[in-house]
Amino acid sequence: MKKKAARDTTEDGAQEICKGLDLEEGATIPLLQRVQSRLGYISPEALREIAEAMGLSESEVYGIATFYSEFKLSKPGRHLIKICMGTSCYLGGGKKLLEHMSRELGIKPGRTTEDEKFSLETVACLGCCSKSPVMAVDGVIYGGLSPSSAESILAHLESEP
Amino acid sequence: MHLRIDDQEIDVPPGTTIKEAAKLAGIKIPGLCDHPELERYGGCRLCLVEVEGIRGYPSSCTMPVSEGMKVRTNTPALKSLRLNILEMLLSEHPCICLICERSGMCDEVREGMRKVPQTMGCRYCPKDGRCELQEAVTQIGLKKVELCRIGTEKEIIRSPFFDRDPNLCILCGRCVRACADRGVSAISFVFRGFDTVIGTAFEKPLEDVGCRFCGACVDVCPTGALVERANKWSGVAKRVVETICPYCSSNCQIGIEVKDDKILRTRPKGSKLCVRGRFGLEFVSNQRLTRPMILKGEGLVEAGWQEAMELVAERLGGYKGRRFAMLLSGVLTNEALRTAKKFSERVMNSRAVAEDTSSDFSLTEIIQGPLLAVGDLAETNPATELAIRHSKPVVISPFRTMLAKKASVWLRCRPGEEPQVLEAIAKASVQENTDALGDTVISAEEILKAAKLLGKASVVVGPDCNRAVRKAAENLVRVIGGKLCVVGRNCNSRGVAVLGLDQGYEETMQSLMSGEIAAAYIVGSNPARSDPELIESLSNLEFLVVQDLFLTETAKLADVILPAASFAEIEGTYTSSDGRMLQLMPALSAISKSDMQIISELCHKMKGRLPDDPASSRPEGTKTWTGKGQQSEDITSSGSFILVEGPCLFEFGSGTRTSRVRDLQYLNKDRYVDIHPRDAARHKISNGEPVSIQSRGRSIRGLARVSMSVPEGVMRICGRASRIASAEVRRDV
Numbered sequence: 001m002k003k004k005a006a007r008d009t010t011e012d013g014a015q016e017i018c019k020g021l022d023l024e025e026g027a028t029i030p031l032l033q034r035v036q037s038r039l040g041y042i043s044p045e046a047l048r049e050i051a052e053a054m055g056l057s058e059s060e061v062y063g064i065a066t067f068y069s070e071f072k073l074s075k076p077g078r079h080l081i082k083i084c085m086g087t088s089c090y091l092g093g094g095k096k097l098l099e100h101m102s103r104e105l106g107i108k109p110g111r112t113t114e115d116e117k118f119s120l121e122t123v124a125c126l127g128c129c130s131k132s133p134v135m136a137v138d139g140v141i142y143g144g145l146s147p148s149s150a151e152s153i154l155a156h157l158e159s160e161p
Numbered sequence: 162m163h164l165r166i167d168d169q170e171i172d173v174p175p176g177t178t179i180k181e182a183a184k185l186a187g188i189k190i191p192g193l194c195d196h197p198e199l200e201r202y203g204g205c206r207l208c209l210v211e212v213e214g215i216r217g218y219p220s221s222c223t224m225p226v227s228e229g230m231k232v233r234t235n236t237p238a239l240k241s242l243r244l245n246i247l248e249m250l251l252s253e254h255p256c257i258c259l260i261c262e263r264s265g266m267c268d269e270v271r272e273g274m275r276k277v278p279q280t281m282g283c284r285y286c287p288k289d290g291r292c293e294l295q296e297a298v299t300q301i302g303l304k305k306v307e308l309c310r311i312g313t314e315k316e317i318i319r320s321p322f323f324d325r326d327p328n329l330c331i332l333c334g335r336c337v338r339a340c341a342d343r344g345v346s347a348i349s350f351v352f353r354g355f356d357t358v359i360g361t362a363f364e365k366p367l368e369d370v371g372c373r374f375c376g377a378c379v380d381v382c383p384t385g386a387l388v389e390r391a392n393k394w395s396g397v398a399k400r401v402v403e404t405i406c407p408y409c410s411s412n413c414q415i416g417i418e419v420k421d422d423k424i425l426r427t428r429p430k431g432s433k434l435c436v437r438g439r440f441g442l443e444f445v446s447n448q449r450l451t452r453p454m455i456l457k458g459e460g461l462v463e464a465g466w467q468e469a470m471e472l473v474a475e476r477l478g479g480y481k482g483r484r485f486a487m488l489l490s491g492v493l494t495n496e497a498l499r500t501a502k503k504f505s506e507r508v509m510n511s512r513a514v515a516e517d518t519s520s521d522f523s524l525t526e527i528i529q530g531p532l533l534a535v536g537d538l539a540e541t542n543p544a545t546e547l548a549i550r551h552s553k554p555v556v557i558s559p560f561r562t563m564l565a566k567k568a569s570v571w572l573r574c575r576p577g578e579e580p581q582v583l584e585a586i587a588k589a590s591v592q593e594n595t596d597a598l599g600d601t602v603i604s605a606e607e608i609l610k611a612a613k614l615l616g617k618a619s620v621v622v623g624p625d626c627n628r629a630v631r632k633a634a635e636n637l638v639r640v641i642g643g644k645l646c647v648v649g650r651n652c653n654s655r656g657v658a659v660l661g662l663d664q665g666y667e668e669t670m671q672s673l674m675s676g677e678i679a680a681a682y683i684v685g686s687n688p689a690r691s692d693p694e695l696i697e698s699l700s701n702l703e704f705l706v707v708q709d710l711f712l713t714e715t716a717k718l719a720d721v722i723l724p725a726a727s728f729a730e731i732e733g734t735y736t737s738s739d740g741r742m743l744q745l746m747p748a749l750s751a752i753s754k755s756d757m758q759i760i761s762e763l764c765h766k767m768k769g770r771l772p773d774d775p776a777s778s779r780p781e782g783t784k785t786w787t788g789k790g791q792q793s794e795d796i797t798s799s800g801s802f803i804l805v806e807g808p809c810l811f812e813f814g815s816g817t818r819t820s821r822v823r824d825l826q827y828l829n830k831d832r833y834v835d836i837h838p839r840d841a842a843r844h845k846i847s848n849g850e851p852v853s854i855q856s857r858g859r860s861i862r863g864l865a866r867v868s869m870s871v872p873e874g875v876m877r878i879c880g881r882a883s884r885i886a887s888a889e890v891r892r893d894v
Contacts, residue, residue: 056346058371059360062362066352
């Protein structure tokens, strides 16, 4: 019986990222930012490397990382779905849209599907309130959505390899 | 510094906070986040005061006093502020019982009310009667909570020894500060705003984020968010008995909370307890022997005291002189040790020995001066380690121990090189020459730096160090003119040394192995578990008496087993390393007779038959005993790794007592093999993977733990004593 933990390139990546940095006090956040820009998120292995490099505990670094919504702690999916929860979209059915998409994908906002295909997020405003409710998929904005029209957009993506 | 608080004039030293000054003046200011043993914080805002000339309401637990300050602690504005703040706190905390108009009457109405899955109010809370939030509500005089309740239904997290209920947490951060104070920081504030909780990295269980289960967080928690699981619902103690922790030689003062002749929980009394003292005392009422046992035919059967004692007296009478040996241990009280010594010398014409020693030193004195530490004290003597950690010692260790992380100079040698490094420091401090380093991995600069720091230093040698290290440390101390502090393994190691019982253990073991000894009396130690190579010799004995709390591995080989009383049931003394007599107080009624009582009764019985002859013949060994301490010198590097067995916090000594504490056993259930990341990568071993190690014909299985705390080419397993052997590693498939 072999339990293969995920010790892939990410760990070496984190080690490498830490290497060239001036590790004085207060370097934790720049370090987290750098890891995220490289890996797309903060992996548990990377977090451990950062803790080690900074002389902090893993929980302390996790506390810092979770304080800022900027940092992602799970691997993002290939497609990022953002659903607007701004006032206009909320009133225009955004909440219903979110619930529907959440059910369809089987994940809560902030999570990634198991096949790593989709990540679901909420945003405060996408700047196109007149088209409410609005959803952005990989940066492309879709407005005036109903649950079924949003679903067909997803279905289109899903048919991709 | 002079100031006025309300209508009282008071003088306090500078640096005192307003709250502390008020306390001295007899004025009580409420507060939930401050704690005398923790860093100042100012988070709960209940201790707000008014200070003349200062705008707003500063928190009195953080603001230091200044000359001529005029403070008011109880104005109508402050009262209303505190009521509001407390009301907001309670809108996120179950509080129905606090404001119930029939408060206190519910026990008559509903008997089984505690059988609920979730704490809804105080009467459903394990901290009921010990909760500081309850106190604050009474003190501030809150009568109603009108804010709508923000119900959080977070899951209760079970961990070894205690439960964490985030629904009862008020986020005062005391636990986070307590954990940081111990240098662990296993927990932290995670997430933000309403989602904030006290948590661990990636919500991992505490045991996976380096928690050492010292319980400091539980001790400071003002609410029921952190509560011991043992006796969780047993309420408030009837009495607290102050006594001494029976584990290591740090001799922490503990307060045992007792109710219905049962230990409810342990509280620190001016000491910083570790997991053993705080949570590891349940062995006292676990699997204890209550009646003597005698080997009859094939098995051990229970017998009366009279019968057992008669048999022991009669049989031992035939083995007086060098054919008898008495093995004691540092867990016994001075009284028991003294009686045992008298028994073996005067009655049996032989001698008593214990595998234990400690030198005479005062911890509070040595931490004032420069220090050098060898051995993993955090695992063997946590409270001693905490005390010396703050004075930033020079540390010699192959592993990144808790102490090494805080060291002023960390001499990271390879396992087994410690004596050589000690010698090199000695040479360097006299001649500034570093030739003695030889082929060790320590650089000349490091040694010179350490030597410079260590003039007249105290050298602290942990109980996990072998004789070679101790000897080298002795030499070093002689050269630098410092003090040798050999830290004892057990609570009364110093008592053993004072009585001279630490002399001649090796010889006695050799006589035992060679078959010269035919009868033995073993009290409070379990050599069959700690040195399995002794099992054969022990079972070959003609007559073996074992006196212990439990049916130990050694006891199973005995002809007669005498049950003894535990530390919690007797009066007696331990000797601390600085020579103080520490008083044990009985907390529970005794299950059996004390060690001293049994041995003195035996003395009495046998003295009638035997002449009182103080002459003792010393047995001389012929066969070499290959116990620990000697083995450790032969490191062979023919294998691919150096394998080191290190001490483990969760297993004490031979593990006789700690294996009878359920959650300690859980923490010890897997054997971990620490391995350096580069070695792990080379052998394609991943974290948590089962591995099996071949070493000297034996096979050791364990789970790999990839960690930078071990150097490359070294693997460490937690176990008894530091034995070193080369090892081949292969993965389990």
